[in-house]
């Protein structure tokens with residue numbers, strides 16, 4: 439953890455109206471509403487992204503199920519998937535009415551399902567379509583509209599490929615561009631491999647920021663700690679953590695003091711579990727299951743005495759039919775809290 443609060447004004451960068459120095463990445467199957475509620479207990483200020491939701495699903499599916507969230511999650515950004523400007527605009531408008539603080543367009547996801555729908559990372563090849571989508575979304579909503587993209591796909595040269603997407607979306611009014619600093623290879627790699635195999639190229643994202651000093655450029659990909667995040671913030675405007683935030687959520691406990699000037703404070707794990715137990719009890723009363731909530735908490739005490747037993751309880755006992763929130767307390771009791779709190 440860095441010693442002092444990061445002060446964006448201390449660098450030479452222009453102060454921008456969109457100010458989100460730290461975000462948790464959109465992750466399908468992971469950053470659902472229960473995960474976001476849990477992450478929000480650890481950081482009051484991080485921008486939290488939803489899983490990607492396909493625009494067609496919002497237009498034709500069960501909106502309440504797809505878009506409902508807890509008011510505590512703000513600021514929360516909805517990520518949309520799609521490539522039809524009219525549908526994206528209509529979906530964005532519905533999402534704005536649900537109270538989302540930002541609408542983001544996915545230009546980075548490489549899964550087969552996404553490729554067959556010609557959206558996600560494939561859109562890196564058609565920057566004019568991405569720009570049309572952003573223009574339509576901007577004209578439909580008043581909240582920020584942002585894009586998350588790769589530096590390129592397949593054999594594209596990341597120089598012109600990323601510049602074309604960036605120039606197009608900013609000309610269309612985008613408020614921010616978050617860049618996963620590696621290519622997606624659309625043939626032959628699984629989505630998981632596409633988050634690991636193509637090499638990271640942070641310099642490409644720094645170069646984009648240097649070329650567009652008055653635009654918000656955020657960086658994502660392979661960032662493991664708040665120290666690393668603070669280093670990136672010397673070069674770009676925002677940092678987005680995905681797997682590190684999900685796998686070791688305790689990292690989020692330092693976000694507010696590191697990036698938002700909040701006084702550093704040890705995490706009160708008993709208070710956190712009070713809140714999560716209350717939340718889980720309400721979820722179970724509404725026909726949910728404890729595991730929907732508990733599964734996101736499994737990595738919390740990573741590396742501390744008792745963490746193995748904690749994980750076991752949350753991943754086995756919490757899955758049993760009828761499991762109640764008392765399982766969370768049982769799991770917490772397995773951890774040596776004196777050490778966990780000291781390390782927060």
Ligand SMILES: Cc1cc2nc3c(=O)[nH]c(=O)nc-3n(C[C@H](O)[C@H](O)[C@H](O)COP(=O)(O)O)c2cc1C
Nearest residue numbers: 463464465466489490544618659660661679680681
């Ligand atoms: C399980 C999982 C699901 C993901 N789903 C999405 C998604 O819905 N939309 C998206 O833009 N990126 C998605 N990603 C990619 C992440 O947002 C992020 O770009 C990537 O994991 C690299 O960042 P990291 O190294 O900090 O994890 C997903 C990643 C994971 C691990």
